[in-house]
Amino acid sequence: MVLIGRRLSAEELAAVRADPTTVDALLYGDLDDDDAEMPEPELDLDKSWHGIHYLLTGTDWQIGDGAGAAILGGAEIxxxxxxxxxxxxxxDTDRAVATALDMLDVGVLRARFDPDAMTAAETYPDIWTNGPDELDYLMSHYTELRRFYHAAATNDQAVLLAIT
Known part of the structure; x- marks a missing residue:
């Protein structure tokens, strides 16, 4: 399971709200057209998404405000x-998430990394006790997450997220 995301312009947001069936085309492209290349997602957290969520919230599935909404937040559509x-x-949610992520010190997230607790919480994927490389894996994707939300907030865009 990987998490992908896409920033939405005002026009795309209006289209999604008017017709939720447009979500798939925005996230995955035209799946019926074999000649079309799949668009690259603007955010691809690979399998790091659940580990990052754990570092942001200290929980496996609970969603909080601000940074706690970065991975699993939002309204289903x-x-x-x-x-x-x-x-x-x-x-508005994007701006709150971006602000909260910018305020989080990476040292705080590193201190929250507890491989045993993450394994006990069944944080996906089951790799946390393999060694310190997993923390670096999470931090590199966390940097991508911050950039993604910062760009969305700066450009007054909505965000669409999906676990695939």
């Missing part, structure tokens, strides 16, 4: 692709 429906975060 569109069809369930197997791991739950995509989620839509509006511009």
């Amino acid at each position: 569109g069809q369930d692709g197997g791991y739950g429906p995509p989620r839509l975060l509006d511009q």
Whole structure:
């Protein structure tokens, strides 16, 4: 399971709200057209998403305000692709997430990294006790997450997230 995200312009947001079936095309491209290349997602956290969520919230699935909404927050929209429906975060939520992520010190997140607790909480994927490389893996993707939300907030964009 990987988490992907896409920033939405005002026009795309209006289209998604008017017709939630457009979500799949925005996230995955035209799946019926074999000649079309799949668009690269603007955010691809690979399998780090659940570990980052744990570092942000200290929980496996609870969603909080601010940074706690960065991974699993938002309103469900569109069809369930197997791991739950995509989620839509509006511009106000994006700004709150971006601000909270910018205020989080990476040292605080590093201090929250507890491989035994993450394993006990069944934080996906089950790699946390393999060694210190997992923390570096999480921090590199956390940096991507911060950039993604910062760009969305700066450009007054909504965000669409999906676990695929």
